[in-house]
Amino acid sequence: MKLHDLHVLMTVAQAGSMNKAATLLNTTQPAVSRSIAELEHTLGVRLLDRYQHGVAPTAYGRALLDRCATAFDELRQGVKNIEHLADPTAGEVRIGATAALDAGFVPAVVDRLSRRHPRIIFHVVGEDSEALHRELHERNLDFLIVRKSPAADDERLNFETLFSDTYVVAAGLQHPSSRRRRITLAELADECWAMPLPGSTAASIAREAFRASGVDFPRAPVFARPEARMNLVTTGRFLSIFSELRLFLTQSPMKVLPVELPTAPVPSGIVTLKNRTLSPVAQLFIDAARQIAKPLAKKI
Known part of the structure; x- marks a missing residue:
């Protein structure tokens, strides 16, 4: 399998049609169809169901797409790690936080870390817990800082308690x-x-x-x-x-x-995906969060 063909498959699944995917990829519809056909021939199964107005992944397609997201995320993390080795004080980190923590605790961590490493870029996404967990599973966020909820019991996730709030x-x-x-x-x-x-x-x-x-x-x-x-x-x-x-x-x-x-008391902490390699910058943020949480855990 070629990474290019996997990228085409992911784009088609997101766009919902071959034509839309071709526009997004700046290529032709026959070229997109050819990539999908080569993947299906290699695997020996149909990856997409074709309809009059578009396409949708089959069960085989969904299984492959789940692994594609992981593979491409690991490649992105690899690039970030290389960038960090070249400059360990720069990079980007994407944090998801619910309103209660986005308003106080997360800004405190950002302030401390940005003073020490001014070239780090922080993307803080504030949403409800369900939306944040969905974004984490789709690997659009590096980790979450949230209150513990039933969503954190997912076997694919790790929850590390920082402090308990009342x-x-x-x-x-x-x-x-x-x-x-x-x-x-x-x-x-x-x-x-x-x-x-x-x-x-x-x-x-x-x-x-x-x-x-x-x-x-x-x-x-x-x-x-x-x-x-x-x-x-x-x-x-x-x-x-x-x-x-x-x-x-x-x-x-x-x-x-x-x-x-x-x-x-309501535990608040860090939610990460199991078996996902975090970038060094993301790890810097988590380490800073732990440091700030220590006195909070004693005082509240």
């Missing part, structure tokens, strides 16, 4: 509750709340906490992202629920109230 109730320094030494969540139900956006992890934790406390979920006048809620809380009028990591990294002028939330 959620807390926070008030502004001028809020009357900030001076209380003992207080329950039920006592705060009638306060003015700025709640996390529906569908977020923090929102689920908030609803479960109020349910476990035996009170109705507050009729909050505000539902917003963490940054906006922080600004509201610091006015001294609002209460909210935050990740303790976010409060630690932002150092906002707020008081964590002595309220116990019925939630277990």
